[in-house]
Amino acid sequence: MGGAMDISTKGLLFAAIFLVALLALVWLKGGRKILIKSTVSMIRMTIQLSLVGIYLTWMFKINNPWLNVGWIVVMIGAANLSILNHSGLSKRLFPAIFMALAITLFVVLSWFMVFVFMPENPTDARLLIPIAGMLLGNSMNRTIVTTERFYSSILQNEDTFAVSLAMGATVREAAMPFFRESYRAGLAPVLANYAAMGLVSIPGMMTGAILGGSSPSIAVKYQIVIVVAIFAATEIATLLSILFILSKAFLKNGMPNRDMFT
Amino acid sequence: MLKLHSLALTINEKPLFSDFSLSLKQGEKAVLRGDSGSGKSTLFKAMLGLLSVESGSIIINGITLSDDTVSQVRQQISYLPQAIHPFKEESVFDFIMRPFSYKINRDKAPDSDTFMKNISGTLGQLGVDIGNPKEKATRNLSGGEMQRVALVRALFLSRPILFLDEATSALDPKNIARVVKVIAAIPHITILAISHDSVWEDAGFRVIPFPGGEI
Numbered sequence: 174m175g176g177a178m179d180i181s182t183k184g185l186l187f188a189a190i191f192l193v194a195l196l197a198l199v200w201l202k203g204g205r206k207i208l209i210k211s212t213v214s215m216i217r218m219t220i221q222l223s224l225v226g227i228y229l230t231w232m233f234k235i236n237n238p239w240l241n242v243g244w245i246v247v248m249i250g251a252a253n254l255s256i257l258n259h260s261g262l263s264k265r266l267f268p269a270i271f272m273a274l275a276i277t278l279f280v281v282l283s284w285f286m287v288f289v290f291m292p293e294n295p296t297d298a299r300l301l302i303p304i305a306g307m308l309l310g311n312s313m314n315r316t317i318v319t320t321e322r323f324y325s326s327i328l329q330n331e332d333t334f335a336v337s338l339a340m341g342a343t344v345r346e347a348a349m350p351f352f353r354e355s356y357r358a359g360l361a362p363v364l365a366n367y368a369a370m371g372l373v374s375i376p377g378m379m380t381g382a383i384l385g386g387s388s389p390s391i392a393v394k395y396q397i398v399i400v401v402a403i404f405a406a407t408e409i410a411t412l413l414s415i416l417f418i419l420s421k422a423f424l425k426n427g428m429p430n431r432d433m434f435t
Numbered sequence: 436m437l438k439l440h441s442l443a444l445t446i447n448e449k450p451l452f453s454d455f456s457l458s459l460k461q462g463e464k465a466v467l468r469g470d471s472g473s474g475k476s477t478l479f480k481a482m483l484g485l486l487s488v489e490s491g492s493i494i495i496n497g498i499t500l501s502d503d504t505v506s507q508v509r510q511q512i513s514y515l516p517q518a519i520h521p522f523k524e525e526s527v528f529d530f531i532m533r534p535f536s537y538k539i540n541r542d543k544a545p546d547s548d549t550f551m552k553n554i555s556g557t558l559g560q561l562g563v564d565i566g567n568p569k570e571k572a573t574r575n576l577s578g579g580e581m582q583r584v585a586l587v588r589a590l591f592l593s594r595p596i597l598f599l600d601e602a603t604s605a606l607d608p609k610n611i612a613r614v615v616k617v618i619a620a621i622p623h624i625t626i627l628a629i630s631h632d633s634v635w636e637d638a639g640f641r642v643i644p645f646p647g648g649e650i
Contacts, residue, residue, distance in 0.1 A: 332518055339483045339514045340534040340592065341506075350522050425502040426484045 178384060229302065238296035245305045249274045252313040260321040262418070263433045269421050273413035274312060281308055281406045289398055304402070307378065311403045312410035315359055319411045320418065322355035323348075327429055338427040344419060347427065352415060359411065367400065376400070436461040436625045437482075437596060442491035444474060444481055451477055452646035455491070461595070464619060464626040466635040469645030475629045476517060478645070479598050484508055496595060510539065513589040517600040517629075519581050521573035528554065528568040531588045543593065550591075557587050560617055562610050578605035583614065590621070597621075599628040608634075 180188075192215060200208040232240060253270045257263070262270075282305060286295040295301075327334050327348065337347035370376055378399055382392035422433040436459055443453035451474035459465055467475050480486045482493055484505035493500040496511040521530045531554060535544035545553070554568050561583040565571045576584060582605050589597060599618070603611040611634055618626065619638040628635055636642050 330520060332516060333520045333522075335480065335483075335485045336514065336516050336519075337533075337537075338485065339509055339512070340537065341509055341539040342534075342537045343539075346537050354523070426487070426505050428485055 229298075232298050232302065236294075236298045241296050241298045241301050244302060245278065245309075246275075248306060248309050249278065252309050256313055256316050256320065256414070259317045260324070261435050262320065262324070262422070263435055266418055266421055266433060269417035270316070270414055273316075273410055273417050274309065276413055277312060277406050277410040278305060278308060280409065281402055284405075285398070285402050289402075304399070307399060308403060308406040312406045315363065315407040316411050316414045319355050319359040320414055322358055323352055323415060324422070324429070324434060326351045326355060328431075328434065331429065335428065342427075344423045344427045348419060356411065363404075363407065367404075370396075370400070436463070436496055437627065438492075438494040439482070440492045440494075442478075442481070442493070443489040444477060444486070445489045446474075446477065446486075450489075453489075455646045457643060459625050459627060461625055462623050463641065464628075464639065465641040465643050466628045466630055467643050467645045468631065473645060475645050476600050479514065479516075479600055479627075479629070482508075482598070483512060483514060506539070511594055512596045512598055513592045513594040514598045515582075515585055515589040515600060515602050517604065519585045521581070523574070525573045526569055527565055527571045527573055527576070527584055530573050530584060531568070531591060534588065534592055540592065545591075553591070554587060557590065558583060561586065562613050579607070579610065582606065586614070586618075595623075595625060597624050597626045599626065599630075601629055603630065603632065 196208060196212055196215075199211050203211075232244065249271060252274060253267055256270055257266060282301070285304070286292065286301070290300060292300055330351070334347050334351070338344075366374070376396050379392045379396040382395055383389055387395075418433075422430055424430045437457070438459075439455060439457040442455045444451045455478070467478070469475055477486065481488050482495065482500070484500055484502075493508075495508045498504050498507050498511070500508045525533075528551070532544075532550075534540050551568060558565060558568075563580050563583045565576070565580065565584075573581065573584070582602060586599075586602055589599075597618075602618075603614050606614060611632060615632075615634050615638045618628075619640065626640075628640065
């Protein structure tokens, strides 16, 4: 791969001008609250990515396997907190979600590093960190959507859930119809996105690889493999998260433990 | 068969009832009668181990209800709740068969063809003609039809105790009489119903005032 085309300071300035114009439009149409939210999220994103840029440059230079794995553990912790915050689950479920994400990343990353990408050094930061980030980001979003929908539908239909228990269902059996519905609902937009890939959207990773000097055929190969890895990671993470939480978020009599939901 | 001793229940720190006792023999049929909101449905949930009682004991078919015995206790009871919510796209047949997909009931699962005939036959006795239960979607049933389909499901579980919570509330008087007559004629099963309708006592059900202290 050749070096990526750099963006000049002037180019960044023009991007900022465009953003300010856009925020003005947001303010006019959406009001002050949405303007503040949009501005804060844009500034936050810029600061976070700038810091990551500095940090990753340093990590790529050192390229220590323990440091790389340590960074992935930090990423899992951050994704975990985000899942708990956005899905309305108690912080007491941190270990269960952490376990689900850690197993997912270990299985998917090991498989793709050892058998698919086959780099000389499987813990190479340049490959390991960005791929782990992509897998984790997608797993996080999917887990939030599915777990939130799963538990809120059980709480909203507590009587139906209770009747299943009364008829002899275990927690897992009583929860299965709710899981299926939330799983389907979470999967539908993902499949629609995959179906439109290449026709409607050119995926970000592929665009990045082409801009970085890769030939489109190599970029496409990477993109296909990454989509498969993301699909595997999101499905495993979702299934494991719900499986692990099932044993923690329900009382001995099978009813949902409301202390586990915020 | 069913013994409640000095039961007290509190929901959201509000006492619902206290010192409630009750005893039903095998095959006995009774109807609980009390004001709306007095906790009759909640009592059913407590007897099914879905709620914890504050004090007192619940003994079902010789088993004292606790966290460790809740599964055994539930195997003694068929329960028809007041509100029935089938899952989306569930056919009448799938709705009735759902409990038989649970591991604990799997050995009782009847073969499909005989079962189809039994479903149609029992629904006919209850005054419901829905055609093919595999093709009829539960979402297309009226409230009264749904109640009777749910009753068939509770009966087919063949458990020694049957709890009926306002099982005929969506039916017209003629069908209430028909359904209660069918239920009253079921031998051996201990039945505890909740209803304000006098047709139950006319059919021989013992009336239990709730909350009414020692019975």
